[in-house]
Amino acid sequence: MKWWKHLQTINHHRKLVRQHCFKVGLYRQGLMHDLSKYAPVEFLVGAKYFQGDKSPNDAERKDKGYSSAWLHHKGRNKHHFEYWIDYSATPPHEICGMKMPEKYVVEMFCDRVAACKTYHKGHYTEADAYEYYAKAKGHYVMHSETEALLEKLLLMLKEQGEDATFAYIRTEVLGKKKKRGKNI
Numbered sequence: 001m002k003w004w005k006h007l008q009t010i011n012h013h014r015k016l017v018r019q020h021c022f023k024v025g026l027y028r029q030g031l032m033h034d035l036s037k038y039a040p041v042e043f044l045v046g047a048k049y050f051q052g053d054k055s056p057n058d059a060e061r062k063d064k065g066y067s068s069a070w071l072h073h074k075g076r077n078k079h080h081f082e083y084w085i086d087y088s089a090t091p092p093h094e095i096c097g098m099k100m101p102e103k104y105v106v107e108m109f110c111d112r113v114a115a116c117k118t119y120h121k122g123h124y125t126e127a128d129a130y131e132y133y134a135k136a137k138g139h140y141v142m143h144s145e146t147e148a149l150l151e152k153l154l155l156m157l158k159e160q161g162e163d164a165t166f167a168y169i170r171t172e173v174l175g176k177k178k179k180r181g182k183n184i
Contacts, residue, residue: 002047002048002050003043003047003050005050005052006043006046006047006050006056007043007047009050009052009118010034010037010038010043010046012118013034013114013115013118014033014034014037016113016114016117016118017030017033017034017107017110017111017114018030018031018033020110020113020114020166021033021106021107021110023166023170024106024110024166024169024170024173024174024176025170025174025176026103026106026107026110026174029079029103029104029107030110033077033079033107033110033111034073034077034111036072036073036076036077037073039072041068041069041072042069042072042073045057045060045067045068045069046069048060049063053119054119055115055119056069057069057070057073078100078101078104078107079104079107079108079111080108081097081100081108081140081141081142081143081146081150082141084097084098084099084100084142084143084146085097085098085141086098095141096141096143097140097141097142097143097146097147098143099143099145099146100143100146102149102173102174103174105146105149105150105153105173106153106169106173106174108150109129109150109153109154109157109169112129112132112133112154113129113157113162115129116128116129116132126157126158126161126162127158129154129157129158130151130154130155130157130158131158133150133151133154137151149173153165153168153169153173156168
């Protein structure tokens with residue numbers, strides 16, 4: 001029965017991300033978000049390690065020392081900053097975070113908010129995604145501009161709420177304006 005609960009969790013999470021992405025005008029990304037989670041390499045592992053209140057990848061990592069599902073997932077989904085880790089183009093060619101396109105930073109924001117809503121259920125607050133981010137800040141291998149934008153959006157959500165943050169993303173980050181009630 002864990003597989004059924006895992007499927008419901010994925011579907012619920014994707015629904016929330018889709019709603020958030022649609023609010024900011026990222027329709028294609030909202031529809032395509034996390035489709036790799038249905039691939040056997042991710043789904044079967046997720047069902048096996050399903051917990052309900054956190055990612056099954058954490059449990060797989062504790063059991064095996066790594067998460068095969070996560071390694072597959074992050075390599076196929078551009079909204080994860082880990083997708084954008086590479087060697088720098090300049091000497092000494094160290095591993096670093098590459099600057100993410102803004103549309104993927106926004107999808108990452110939507111993903112983090114939806115994950116908090118999914119796992120915290122009725123105890124979710126608009127501060128949750130920022131607090132989760134802040135716990136690991138300084139440990140991320142993320143481009144400084146990507147990190148600054150993500151942090152700004154998470155802090156805005158915490159302090160000003162969803163409506164203000166989604167409006168800011170739509171108009172200021174993504175530059176999508178409304179004209180006579182319609183998107184252009």
